Amino acid sequence: MKHQHYSDVNKDEVEGYSGVSLRLLISKKDGANNFVMRLFEIEPGGNTPYHEHDWEHEVFILQGKGEVKKKKGEEKFRAGDFFFIPPSETHQFRNTGDEIVQFLCLIPVQD
Amino acid sequence: MKHQHYSDVNKDEVEGYSGVSLRLLISKKDGANNFVMRLFEIEPGGNTPYHEHDWEHEVFILQGKGEVKKKKGEEKFRAGDFFFIPPSETHQFRNTGDEIVQFLCLIPVQD
Numbered sequence: 001m002k003h004q005h006y007s008d009v010n011k012d013e014v015e016g017y018s019g020v021s022l023r024l025l026i027s028k029k030d031g032a033n034n035f036v037m038r039l040f041e042i043e044p045g046g047n048t049p050y051h052e053h054d055w056e057h058e059v060f061i062l063q064g065k066g067e068v069k070k071k072k073g074e075e076k077f078r079a080g081d082f083f084f085i086p087p088s089e090t091h092q093f094r095n096t097g098d099e100i101v102q103f104l105c106l107i108p109v110q111d
Numbered sequence: 112m113k114h115q116h117y118s119d120v121n122k123d124e125v126e127g128y129s130g131v132s133l134r135l136l137i138s139k140k141d142g143a144n145n146f147v148m149r150l151f152e153i154e155p156g157g158n159t160p161y162h163e164h165d166w167e168h169e170v171f172i173l174q175g176k177g178e179v180k181k182k183k184g185e186e187k188f189r190a191g192d193f194f195f196i197p198p199s200e201t202h203q204f205r206n207t208g209d210e211i212v213q214f215l216c217l218i219p220v221q222d
Contacts, residue, residue, distance in 0.1 A: 001179075001200055001202065002193075002194065002195040003179070003186055003192065003194050005189070005191050006191050006193060007191065025193050026193065030195045031195070034146060035219070037169050037171070037193065056142075056144075058143065058217070060171075070112060075114055078116070080116050081115065082114075082136050082148065083112060083113065083114050084112065084141045086142050091112065104171055106148070108145045
């Protein structure tokens with residue numbers, strides 16, 4: 001069993017992202033062969049890229065507020081919201097509030 | 112894209128568990144073919160069974176405090192803690208505080 005507090009995990013800047021950092025909480029090196037748990041932080045005014053990819057996201061908003069840009073329009077989010085983003089659906093997370101947005105984002109292990 | 116607040120998802124009592132309820136946030140019926148996101152709540156004094164199974168857990172504590180019983184002893188937890196529990200490792204989550212414990216528990220899709 002791996003058991004830690006998220007704040008004890010290294011926080012890495014994410015290259016090419018604006019004001020976004022990442023902590024890799026659970027991954028294949030822990031023996032997790034199916035899916036990976038990451039914790040993202042977005043600074044006020046920051047955002048993830050408007051992008052798409054071949055794998056799905058399962059997201060849970062832990063703190064803060066913002067909006068998700070989709071192919072058609074935006075949706076506001078707040079703490080306690082969750083998202084399932086299917087493969088190949090374009091999306092972007094933006095922090096529109098004045099505190100850090102924290103969210104979990106889980107993806108399949110990619111071999 | 113599925114986007115909801117967790118409180119808009121039905122809360123179901125979990126049979127055989129003491130003071131435990133479950134909201135199924137993301138599952139195969141949403142198109143999630145790899146893993147399932149559930150949100151558990153444990154009432155003060157409640158607990159999940161002391162059990163083991165063939166699949167892993169990825170857990171993130173959203174609120175509250177308690178302890179995990181393992182084969183050898185207990186470990187305290189608090190909001191922001193996370194766990195990777197490998198397949199076949201015996202475990203139990205207990206609420207030892209005076210507020211509801213909330214945690215996300217993700218498991219692989221089982222066909």
